[in-house]
Amino acid sequence: MRLSSCALAVAAASLCLSSALAQEEPQVVRQNLMKEIGRSVGAMGAIAKGEKPYDAAVVEQSLTTISTNIQAFPDQFPPGSEEGHETDALPIVWERPEEFRSQADELYSEAQALLAAMPADQAAVGEAMRRLGATCSDCHETFRAKKQ
Amino acid sequence: MALRWPRVLGAGAAVIVLGAAVLWYGSAPRPASAETWEGLGEPEFARGEALFWAGGCTGCHAADGAKGEEVRILSGGLALTSPFGTFHVPNISSDPEAGIGAWTLAEFGNAMTRGVGRDGEHLYPSFPYTSYVRMSPADVNDLYGYLQTLPASGNVTPPHDLPFPYNMRMALGPWKFLFFADEPRVEIASADDRIRRGQFLVEGPGHCGECHTPRNALGGLKTDLWLAGAANPEGEGRIPNITPGSRSVGSWSEADLVSYFETGFTPDYDSVGGSMVEVQQNLSHLPQEDLAAIAAYLKAVPARE
Numbered sequence: 001m002r003l004s005s006c007a008l009a010v011a012a013a014s015l016c017l018s019s020a021l022a023q024e025e026p027q028v029v030r031q032n033l034m035k036e037i038g039r040s041v042g043a044m045g046a047i048a049k050g051e052k053p054y055d056a057a058v059v060e061q062s063l064t065t066i067s068t069n070i071q072a073f074p075d076q077f078p079p080g081s082e083e084g085h086e087t088d089a090l091p092i093v094w095e096r097p098e099e100f101r102s103q104a105d106e107l108y109s110e111a112q113a114l115l116a117a118m119p120a121d122q123a124a125v126g127e128a129m130r131r132l133g134a135t136c137s138d139c140h141e142t143f144r145a146k147k148q
Numbered sequence: 149m150a151l152r153w154p155r156v157l158g159a160g161a162a163v164i165v166l167g168a169a170v171l172w173y174g175s176a177p178r179p180a181s182a183e184t185w186e187g188l189g190e191p192e193f194a195r196g197e198a199l200f201w202a203g204g205c206t207g208c209h210a211a212d213g214a215k216g217e218e219v220r221i222l223s224g225g226l227a228l229t230s231p232f233g234t235f236h237v238p239n240i241s242s243d244p245e246a247g248i249g250a251w252t253l254a255e256f257g258n259a260m261t262r263g264v265g266r267d268g269e270h271l272y273p274s275f276p277y278t279s280y281v282r283m284s285p286a287d288v289n290d291l292y293g294y295l296q297t298l299p300a301s302g303n304v305t306p307p308h309d310l311p312f313p314y315n316m317r318m319a320l321g322p323w324k325f326l327f328f329a330d331e332p333r334v335e336i337a338s339a340d341d342r343i344r345r346g347q348f349l350v351e352g353p354g355h356c357g358e359c360h361t362p363r364n365a366l367g368g369l370k371t372d373l374w375l376a377g378a379a380n381p382e383g384e385g386r387i388p389n390i391t392p393g394s395r396s397v398g399s400w401s402e403a404d405l406v407s408y409f410e411t412g413f414t415p416d417y418d419s420v421g422g423s424m425v426e427v428q429q430n431l432s433h434l435p436q437e438d439l440a441a442i443a444a445y446l447k448a449v450p451a452r453e
Binding site for chain 2: 042
């Protein structure tokens with residue numbers, strides 16, 4: 001009895017540990033950073049489309065998340081993280097790291113510039129979305145696997 | 149009895165000669181009448197610019213990878229690979245030598261809406277006059293006027309690289325007979341002004357169907373599968389179905405579509421991909437009512453799965 005419950009505890013602990021480890025895999029970290037960026041863009045998109053009323057706090061929070069996350073993003077591609085966890089990162093990320101970083105910088109500067117100007121109404125949020133969108137697809141087209 | 153065969157043969161030969169003559173005449177390049185392009189007055193440059201973005205001229209006619217203001221330099225040079233060979237996109241900048249700066253409106257209009265080149269030759273439908281034929285002479289005048297305001301480029305582009313038999317322009321005559329018409333692609337009984345505007349933009353200058361509609365073995369559009377998705381002409385993957393029956397975009401609302409055209413974000417806030425990236429960047433220059441018209445039309449076309 002004691003032995004089996006002990007085994008159970010060990011199994012449970014190792015399960016926890018492995019999921020905790022997976023959380024820290026760079027592939028997962030960078031995917032989560034991107035998901036948060038996606039959610040932030042979504043919050044602004046809802047305003048731009050008129051689904052939600054304009055809310056300066058939401059816009060500011062979204063732009064802040066985008067800029068914080070994209071700044072951390074290029075550091076999540078250490079050697080050895082080229083594959084696994086369904087990563088969509090293409091080999092070119094490691095072949096042209098400076099270009100990759102400068103693309104990330106571009107989104108960072110864009111988000112910072114928007115924060116400084118602070119889009120003040122629905123139309124301005126729409127314009128902000130336009131500027132962010134061009135940066136997103138530019139980088140995705142080069143560095144991310146195509147969806148089928 | 150002995151006399152009949154030569155007669156039959158003679159009649160047969162006459163039929164063949166006549167047939168060839170009809171085919172020759174019937175398939176000759178046919179420019180519009182000269183007066184089509186007369187008396188159109190001064191072009192409206194703003195309308196011309198909207199047509200320029202709707203048509204995405206820059207997608208093929210600017211240098212590969214052009215960004216920002218460079219997309220207005222229509223120097224040509226992009227190589228379009230296809231099952232029929234490689235098409236080299238010409239320089240249509242305002243340069244009088246290398247570009248089309250010295251063309252008359254009639255020459256430009258006949259290329260755009262009749263698929264007839266400056267020397268009276270058939271043009272290949274890799275240049276989508278099969279869509280542009282839906283533009284009016286006034287549209288052509290406005291667009292041409294606008295193009296002439298764009299920078300000149302001295303870039304000289306190579307001729308198309310097509311194997312036999314596709315290098316025979318004469319064969320385009322029968323091809324046009326089969327696949328080239330100015331009729332609407334779909335009939336939408338309930339169309340209001342907005343949908344009609346969308347229909348013009350999509351079926352005409354926007355030439356969306358050229359990639360989003362599948363083609364038959366001769367390269368003609370399968371119009372019963374209008375906008376139902378097709379093999380990617382540039383290679384891998386598929387160009388999506390954009391009718392209301394589409395599994396990927398059928399559920400998008402008109403507002404989703406407009407937002408996608410404006411920003412490049414899908415409804416789940418992923419970014420636009422593939423060859424649609426530059427199409428979207430061009431569309432984002434259009435006034436919102438035009439984008440709404442395109443969305444309304446896409447929601448009104450017959451659903452295909």
